[in-house]
Amino acid sequence: MSNLIRRDPRAERIARNRLHPLHASMMLAEQGEVRGPSGLIRKNPHLVGFIGPNGLKRIDRANAFAGTVNRQKRVSTAQEVVLPLHQVVNPDGYIVVVPDMVGGRLTSQDKDILGLAHSLIAQKGTGKSANMAVVAVCFGESKESQFDLAGVDRLIHLSSDVFDGFTPEARLSALMQVEAQYQPEHWLFPDSVNGGTDLASRLAARLGERPATQAWQVSTTQTVCRGASASTDITRETPRILMLLEECGTAIDETRHEVLSLSVESYDQVPARLLDKGLMSVDPNAVPLAEAEFILSAGNGIHNWDQFHECASVLGATEGASRVAVDDGFMPRTRQVGASGTWVTARVYLAVGISGAIQHMQGIGQCGKVVAINTDAGCDMVKRADLAVIADSEAVLAELTKLVQEHHASKVQEEKHNAA
Amino acid sequence: MQPSVNVVSLVSVGRHPQSDRSRRADQDARAVELGLKLAGKNLTLVHAGDPENPVLRQYAGMGLDAFTVLRQKSYSDVLPIIGNFLTENNAHVVLMGIRAESGESSGMLPYLLAEKLGWPLLSRVADILHVENGKADVLLALPRGQRRAVTVSLPFIATVDNAAKDARQSAYGPGIRASITVLDAEQTADNMAASWAISPAKPRAKRMKVVKAKNAADRFKAATAKPVGGGGNVLKQGTPAEKAQAIFDLLLEEKVIR
Incomplete structure (x- = not known):
């Protein structure tokens, strides 16, 4: 009224x-x-x-x-929109999604799969069989704060340190416990190189189910999968275990969900046959710029290039550059980020002395966290950045190099101490 | 390399992505390359399928005098016969590609073999550094060019990633001269796959950016305005040391500095 x-x-x-x-x-x-x-x-x-x-x-x-x-x-009237809450009380069944959680956050593929899980439930209609909840199973540390908006009704968060690093066997035994306890209607995994395919295949082999791999069109009855190195479409009945390609569904965006936590009873501690020896140090500049995880990028604001290269090697970051730095001959053309260079997908992008031309911003569109060091507080890069530092880049880079060197030294000390 | 370690490479018939011709499968050829690095001429090359297929000669042309074919009709289940072959021949290291380039290409065979034999499995191997005293040091290929070192005890199964060393060129003559051992094996029909409808792949529609705006002003804004980030933290005050500390904390939290 x-x-x-x-x-x-x-x-x-x-x-x-x-x-x-x-x-x-x-x-x-x-x-x-x-x-x-x-x-x-x-x-x-x-x-x-x-x-x-x-x-x-x-x-x-x-x-x-x-x-x-x-x-x-x-005063700008940007109202906080509160989406309607989708509640599932006493669910009669579960659809379990095991997201990749790269860097502790849901990827866009994970969100699509959560949306697909809800659309599968919606297709079942409104009967008793449709009172189902979408469960997400997360391993290790989670930094995701928007499980509710992504469509997670129930959350199983297994944060024990037995799941840290490369632990497919421990994760499999936990999933087997989830299977025994909740008997999900479907298991949905991302078909990705981030571990989703591996875990799904292990689970399918253990359960003796025949999974659908590289599925991209899924309804409750029928699934279309890619086969023969993506040259054929296989139409088949929807199995219990599905490995889904990117953009297989549409992410949830109109409802909020409860994110109630579910517990898992004690799972078997399997003796690990695969011993993780940790990540190897890789030369960061040998990693292709487009798939580098951490990029230190230089622009017009850099005057001390020796310091920049030293900082990149201490940080273990792949080097990038804006068009100006490349045109002036300080960096090779292959390092250029942006419209006429490489479109990067880094998880952390540290932009030093880059004001952020629109061509450059296009290139970093898919980056996760952006950190800017710039003297101009009004530039576009500062507006885009998650953390912006308004200062002279040379002083900040020197301090940052010192901090990281101290960090590495203390790590070495600690290891020596532990070994002694 | 100790001669006591028995390395087996499983190969399949590949498919050229553009011309559709059969070829040696890319990842399988890398598995053969890795096997040749580990075992040299002692590598056992195994294929389950039609022994007359000329593509198999391309694998032998990489430097092997002989290979084994387990005779199978197309679209039959190869899991039982390969499992039996591996146990009978006392294999220690089994290498293969991640996914076949023909058929279902589900990539499930290594997992099913590992489950059947009770062996550990490593997927996406970039390199096997050495095999000693019943243990192997393996490098796994992770996304974004990273590598992980893993130690595993023999026997084990490994799938070979595209990051592994490129396969060497195949020599035609030696491939033609290589001898084939054909083993007749029992056929297990794949009944479930018989009910599937298989058609040429349809191109997938690209997702469109849909603006869910209620009024024209919002739609106009979505079409024209620059996307603004979610209001990041801006540090203006403070010494360079404090600012560097803030950046360092963020890098540590994101685990890009180890």
């Missing part, structure tokens, strides 16, 4: 008639926003400007007196 827009014909009549005795007081009272019949905000051109010293009306278009005139500052 209250959000209906109602016209007040009398007030409109008074507003039109400037000779009306109530006109001045009425117009003063209506300093706030005026809405037209369709609800759009209408500007009142008569309220713009001020009366200058010689009695003439002046409009300050150059904004030169912004501080002196007491103008009303419009």
Whole structure:
């Protein structure tokens, strides 16, 4: 009722008639926003400007007196939209999604799969069989804060340190416990190089189920998979275990979900036959720029190039550059990030002295966290960045190099101490 | 390399992505290359399928005098006969590609073999550094060019990633002269796959960016306005040391500095 827009014909009549005795007081009272019949905000051109010293009306278009005139500052009305909550009470069945969680966050493929799980439930109709919940199983540390918006009804978070690093056997035994405890209707995995395919194949082999791999069109009855190195489509019945390609479904965006945590009873501690010896140090500049995980990128603001290269090698970052740095001959063309260079997918992109031309911003569109070091607080890169530092790059890079060197030294000390 | 370690490479018939001709499968050829590095001429090359297929000669042309074919009709289940072959021949290291380039190409065979034989499995191997005292040091290929070192005890199964060393060129003459041992094996029909409908791959529609705006003003804004980040943290005050510390903390939290 209250959000209906109602016209007040009398007030409109008074507003039109400037000779009306109530006109001045009425117009003063209506300093706030005026809405037209369709609800759009209408500007009142008569309220713009001020009366200058010689009695003439002046409009300050150059904004030169912004501080002196007491103008009303419009507070942006960006309302926090609260999406409706989707609740599943006492579910009769579960669809389990095991997301990749690269870097502790849901990937876009994970979100698509969660959306697909909900569309599978929706296809079952409204009967008793359709009262099902989508369960996400996460291993290790999670930094994801938007499970509710991604469509997770129930969450099984296995954060024990037996799942850290390369532990497919421990993860498999935990999934077997989930299977025994909840008997999910479907198991959905991303068909990805981030471990989803491996885990799904292990589970399918252990359960003796025949999975659908590289599936891209899934309904409750029928699944279409790619076969023969993506040259054929195989149409088959939907099995229990599915490995799904990217863009197999549409992510949830209109509901919020409960994210109630589910417990898993003790799972077998299998003796690990695969002993993880940790990640090897790889020459970061040998990694192709397009798939590098951590990029230190230089632009026009860099003057001390020796320091930049040293910082990159200490950080273990792949080097990138903006067009200006490449054109000036400081970096090879292969290192250029942006529209005419490489489109990068780094998880962390550290931009030093790059103001952020639109061609460059296109190139970093798929990056996760962007950190900017720049002297200009108003540049586009600072607006895009998750963390922006307004300072001279040379001083900050020197301090950063020192910090990381200290960090490495303390690590070596610690290892020596542990070994002793 | 100790001669006591028995390395087996399983190969399949590949498919050229553009011309559709049969060829040696890329990942399988890499598995043969890795096998040749480990065992040299003692590598056992095994294929389950039609022994008359000329593509098998391309694998032998990589430097092997002989290979074994387990005779099978197309679309039959090769799991039982390969499992039996591996146990009978006392294999220690079994190498193969991740996915076949023909048929279902589900990539399940190594997993099913590992489950059947009870052996450990490593997927996406970039290199096997050495095999000693019943243990192997293996490098796994991770996304984004990273490598992980893993130690595993023999016997084990490994699938070979595209990051492994390129396969050497195949020599035609030696391939033609290589001798084939054909073993007749029992056929297990794949009944489930018989009910599938297989058609040429349809191109997938690219996802469109859909703007869910209620009014014209919002749609206009979505079409024209620059995307703004979610309001990051901007540090203006403070010494360079404090600012560097803030960046360092973020890098540590994201685990890009180890």
